[in-house]
Amino acid sequence: MDALPDHMRPERSFQGFILALQRFWAEQGCVILQPYDMEMGAGTFHPATTLRALGPKPWNAAYVQPSRRPKDGRYGENPNRLQHYYQFQVIMKPSPPNLQELYLKSLAAIGIDSAIHDIRFVEDDWESPTLGAWGLGWECWCDGMEVSQFTYFQQVAGVECAPVAGELTYGLERLAMYVQGVDRVYDLNFNGREGAEKVTYGDVFLQAEQEYSRHNFEYADTTMLFEQFRMAEEACRKYLAAGWREGSNSKEHLMALPAYDQCIKASHVFNLLDARGVISVTERQSYIARVRDLAKACGEAWIHTETGRAV
């Protein structure tokens, strides 16, 4: 790589860190996407992962996805828990044979040298009950700290992955804290400048964490949210039903993506309701099952679209 100005170096700035990852994966042939414009709990929900993991066509992509975990809010008082944070997501379908090596090289690209750091692949099977998805893989440890998730998707949205996609998820704040050597997420240097020009993660997000924690735990309008859940569920089903067509020699679907947006919506609304503590243990299971049903129906629609189907 050509020489970077200091403030852009991954160990100096959060943004430089992100750019380094993007650049690395761009060089591996990934399309670099921008975040999906909806609230979601994890980068996996992005249609570029959930839906693109299905069907036989190759797909390599990487992107940052803001992830909302309403329950994890701590009013800005915990040094590493956030209700909004960034995940960096990589998906490669089919999973290349050297995906582990690529991952280790990506760590080197952000300043983690595997000659002096103890990198480990520790069993962690991934399952998303709301997405009807599972895969096998690891949590990746760096000196005892979990820094990434590495998963070979076996099933997504109730559909077998054929071929299997490999998914990498980096917890950006945590990794950047490690690389920058700070113990409090809000102390991360965001822009790599010093003195008066320096902008920290706290400057950007601390107030948001405080306000959203208040919102998520105390004030989020549950009547509205229950209604939104119901509406999203209904809209998802409506769009799915409306999208089916009899194609020339098989059925096809023309509206999988808009339907899936409503599934993402329902999932996030459920997370908010859960954070507000208004969903009992038994109801919880049934809400999760309802979102899963939507995800499965969307997956089924997707594999009948131009992009999702077998050639």
Place this chain on the structure above:
Amino acid sequence: MPDLLLELFSEEIPARMQAKAADDLRRMVTDKLVAEGLVYEGAKAFATPRRLALTVHGIPARQPDLKTERRGPKIGAPDAAVQGFLKATGLKSLDEAKIQKDAKGDFYIALIEKPGSAAIDVIAEILPVIIRTFPWPKSMRWGARSAKSGSLTWVRPLHAITATFGLETEEPDVVKFSVDGIEAGQTTYGHRFMAPSAISVRRFEDYGAKLKAAKVILDPQARKDIIVEDAKELAFAQGLELVEDQVLVDEVSGLVEWPVVMMGSFEKEFLSIPDEVIRATIRNNQKCFVVRDPKTGKLTNKFVLTANIEAPDGGKTIIAGNERVIRPRLSDAKFFYETDLKTKLEDRLPKFEQIVFHEKLGTQAARIKRIERLAAEIAPLVGADVEKTKRAARLAKADLLTEVVGEFPELQGLMGKYYALAQGEDASVAAASEEHWKPQGPTDRVPSDPVSVAVALADKLDTLVGFWAIDEKPTGSKDPYALRRAALGVIRLILTNESRLQLGTLFSSALTLLLYFSFRPDLGYPQLARRWSPQVEDGKSEWNDARYLALLDSDGFIARHLEEIGMEQMGNPDLGGDDDREAYDARASAYAEFERRLKHLELVAVHFMFEDAPLEPARTKSAVSNARQQLQSEPFAKLGMDRLATDLGAFLADRLKVQLRDQGARHDLVDAVFSLGGQDDLLLVVRRVEALGKFLDSDDGKNLLAGTKRASNILSIEEKKDKRTFDGAPDAALYKLGEEKALAAAIDQVKAEASAAVAKEDFAAAMSAMAKLRPAVDAFFDKVKVNDDDPKVRENRLKLLNEIRAATRAVADFSRIEG
């Protein structure tokens, strides 16, 4: 003889699966070799995070030739049969067949010789099959090939296969096969970070050595030894002591190919957290060991980590990194612990109202109320203070709602004890939080503090009776609620503490508590009979459920009138005219009985509703005890309760048998005692079994057993012949011989003596009394012919034989004893 080397090189195999996988690989390959006639000398398998390896030595170079005979058609059979035979056996003509005679005639026999194949070819056939069918607990697909069905599955992507076969003295051959595009060869790879290049290997000896040079220690035991030795030495060098942890060693050794042990530290302020919490934090989250000061036995602010690399900076970065991860973890733990201390245990109890223990058994709060009352019943029987026991039972589960237990479930109980002590509870009350969960298994320690014993018994009995009452008993290998473990716990608690308990009564008390605290509808039992109304659409047959039917239907009444009761509840209007009068009356009367039974069940409520009211002089017993007795005053309820007690008693008897058998006692003796019926005092059962065992080891015992068996055999033959039993007292006037009279007298005497001894629980004395029967029995069989020609005398003698059987039942059912 040649050796086989096999290595399956993959991405990281979960640590917990490695040992079994190595074992499976060895077993599958060697089983198959033997099945193919290749008997080997030895085999050993190994696992690291990235490879499974197997060496099998002393395999014959060729399979032995196989000679088989195959029987063909009869001489002169139709040509089609002959042609089929020739085709199947590969013979050119019948001239090559032998002829064999047997009872049915002359047959053609083909001798088929199958020459053995070269072992390497056989191995090349069996290995792909084993790899494709390998029993991983979870396996996966990967890569481009996973687009097609039938692609190889493995625990994680499989990258290379090494397979060589040959003599020590020669260059071995590669076993040629491929699995889903992976060609077997002789190339493997070293340590992922320190020596990633390809290595060419020949056979097991150079394989192990080359791996070691490439920073891979193949043998898991060697890795474990390094970890433990180095960790101990690091601790020792600082005057400290490693807290050994075999489970952790097993896991950590499966996470590294080249263990490098280092020591880190954390801030001393965290030592204010209980040691167990520090250990759980560091062990569960970070897979690190903790270290104690041998002088105080308390943890110090050090931990031991195992890295997978030798870093050029001597591991400084790795240690610093681990310390940075452990600090916030401990900080969280400290925060949880301190937060927990701010809430008293009893103040946590209301939250249990919202936590369902089991859909049919109600909330945790109801469970705690039941356990408290049952423990209070048990307390005086095991010498525990009733008030302390009640307090202990009330608080024992409260730590389930603490932050620390939420984070580390394995610390439940222990944290309860700490929190109880911190809020100034009595030592026994606090100890019960931890001890009432015990014993958790056949080797776990059994508590001995009477308060803990009472609460532990109450907890387990409540669980057993509860799941029995809702008909969720363990079946076969399925025991989702660990009821076998609970039953064994009850047994060990009773036997270890020599507690005398009438389990039947306690079962019924536990059921009574369930009937009030968990099964009872909000508006009472009569509510179950509410009629259906189109406005409220209520009145479903909620009563038609195991937890109610266990009592309501103990005599089959409900089953007989199920439809009528249901119809009546629905208010089915079809009946009406005079013709239906009879059906109408039958329905009404069945329903009336149904309602009467529900009202009877409702009587439990009154005892508990006024439980805390001051005792009237007349009410000296507990609410449970009074409610139980009132319930049992109705035959249907008593029958139901007794049935549950018998059924659960049999389950405990089975567990006791297993337990005693493991200790070397004869299970048939346990059967012989239980088959007397009414044996619900387990301590007495065991004492009786012991006495019986000793007695049967003596000559008197052996001979008496033989005599009793002889009497039983004769009786059962004659009973079958006459199609009647010979119960009833024999008639003394019909005795003709002295031996008859002597036996009758001995029986009377022994019966009285044995019964008296049993009443005093002196089983040894009861057995000695039994011994006196032996000479009379022996003499009787010597001199007396049972089947006398006079039918009256014969009948009388059979009755006398029956008396022998009856007399021995004072101590055991001899017919259940083997031998």
